[in-house]
Amino acid sequence: MVGKMAENDLWTKDRERDFFTKSLEIATPEQLFYVSKDGNYYAYWPKKYKGVKTTLQSRNAFIGAYTEKWSQEVLNKIARELNFYAVRNAICEELELTKASPADVVISKTNSVFQESEDIIAIFEVKMSILWNWELLKNNSGYSLRCLGDYKTHQGTPGLLRSDSMLKAIGKSISVRIASLKSARIPIIILGNTPVAKSYYIKADNLRSYGIIQGFWSLNPYPLDNNGENIKSTDRQGFIRFDSFYEFKNQLLTILKEKEIFFAGMKTKKALGRVIEIANKEDTYEEKAEKMLSLMRD
DNA sequence: GGGGTATTGCTTCACCCTTA
DNA sequence: TAAGGGTGAAGCAATACCCC
Numbered sequence: 438m439v440g441k442m443a444e445n446d447l448w449t450k451d452r453e454r455d456f457f458t459k460s461l462e463i464a465t466p467e468q469l470f471y472v473s474k475d476g477n478y479y480a481y482w483p484k485k486y487k488g489v490k491t492t493l494q495s496r497n498a499f500i501g502a503y504t505e506k507w508s509q510e511v512l513n514k515i516a517r518e519l520n521f522y523a524v525r526n527a528i529c530e531e532l533e534l535t536k537a538s539p540a541d542v543v544i545s546k547t548n549s550v551f552q553e554s555e556d557i558i559a560i561f562e563v564k565m566s567i568l569w570n571w572e573l574l575k576n577n578s579g580y581s582l583r584c585l586g587d588y589k590t591h592q593g594t595p596g597l598l599r600s601d602s603m604l605k606a607i608g609k610s611i612s613v614r615i616a617s618l619k620s621a622r623i624p625i626i627i628l629g630n631t632p633v634a635k636s637y638y639i640k641a642d643n644l645r646s647y648g649i650i651q652g653f654w655s656l657n658p659y660p661l662d663n664n665g666e667n668i669k670s671t672d673r674q675g676f677i678r679f680d681s682f683y684e685f686k687n688q689l690l691t692i693l694k695e696k697e698i699f700f701a702g703m704k705t706k707k708a709l710g711r712v713i714e715i716a717n718k719e720d721t722y723e724e725k726a727e728k729m730l731s732l733m734r735d
Numbered sequence: 736g737g738g739g740t741a742t743t744g745c746t747t748c749a750c751c752c753t754t755a
Numbered sequence: 756t757a758a759g760g761g762t763g764a765a766g767c768a769a770t771a772c773c774c775c
Contacts, residue, residue: 468749482766497764498750536752538762566764593765600743602764636742742771747764754759 445682448630448657452507453567454582460499461580469496470573478573481591496567504565508628509542511656512561515686519693521558522548529554532623533616538609542628544693554619558693562609564602565630566595568660587662588631596631597653603637610650614699618734621699624692625650630657632667633676641675648699651692652677656685698726702733 446452457480460469470478473486505525513523527534527543529552534540542561545552570591572583588595597603606627613620633641633653644650658680660667670677679685704712716729 497748497762501763564763595765599765604743605763634742737775738773740771740773742769744767744769746767749764750762752759752761755757 447511447679447682447685448565449659450569450584453569453571454584456500456503456567457571457573457582460503464499466573466580469499470571479585479591480567480569480571481588481593483570483585483591484589486592500566504630505541505563508561508563508565508656511682511685512542512544512689514682515689516544516558521546524548524550524552526550527552527557529557531617532557532560532613532620534560534613554617554623557623559624559626559689560613562606562625562627563629564597564606564627565656566593568595568631568657587660587665589661589665597627597629597633597637597655598631600634600636603633603640603653606653607640607644607650610644614649614701618730621730622696624697626689626692627653629653629655631655631660632678633671638668638671638676642671642673643675645673645675647701648697650675652688654679654685654688698730700730700733704733 457469466478470480471482472478473482479486509523509525516523521544524543524545524547525541526539527545528536528539528550529543531554532540534552539550540560541563543552544558544561546556546558547553568588570585570588572585574581574583585591588598597606610625610627613623613625627650632655637653641650641653645652652674653676655676655678658678660678668676668678677688679688702709712729712732715732716725719725719728
């Protein structure tokens, strides 16, 4: 069999083939593909397509479910080695991760949808979509899929290349950061399967430097066909493309070990000076930091 | 000033959950 | 049980920007 998915593959074309194959078992082709004026079934409108177009909505829920489940499985392999769990759609009221807007995946000490902030090791927001263009061909025995080209050959802007997807991820991360001081020690990572747009290189790096988002991570080693050039990482690692499961795993373990905390505030120099003075009376560096964090919130 | 392209606010709509 | 609203992926189109 050609193109069999290996156990430790990251996002590949075969993953998308699998998405359509599995989804066609429970959905109609019309729910998953655009139908062109000449009766062809496309995942995206080809760049040169000039006919009347519609906007597909029915595929969204399927893509969301598939990519979140896949991300949970990849993360769970790493989590289990540490005796943690990767939990999908995690709710933690304290961090404003509500039933209406849960965390896509968290790594946690407990294997439950309902989470205490103390148990959460890391928070992941999944922002993945179908990248390649596909044509669905019908034959006697059913369907087959033909890859028509990478995302430069169709009219869509998938995943983290869309500015509104980036802004949504940033917004949700800030919501968690301001919900409670208890989120300060929890890394927040955005998982995608595309590069980020040039206009977001600096933003991704600054979000990491400021401690709001620890990384925009693409789990797609080859987003473009024919060795198309795409960014490996931004200058300060705000965005990283992972080329193997092991590279991904190492970076994740590094982040989990670092034990960094987020802090932010808007104060006069005088008020900040007072905070530092009071915090400095504590004995250890850790206690000084904790005191400062709690005073920053007053 | 014209033409092309990148950026980004706005819009669409299925699905799902909550509320009256 | 219907209305209302949130969520998510993705198309549309106005504006900004660049180069001649």
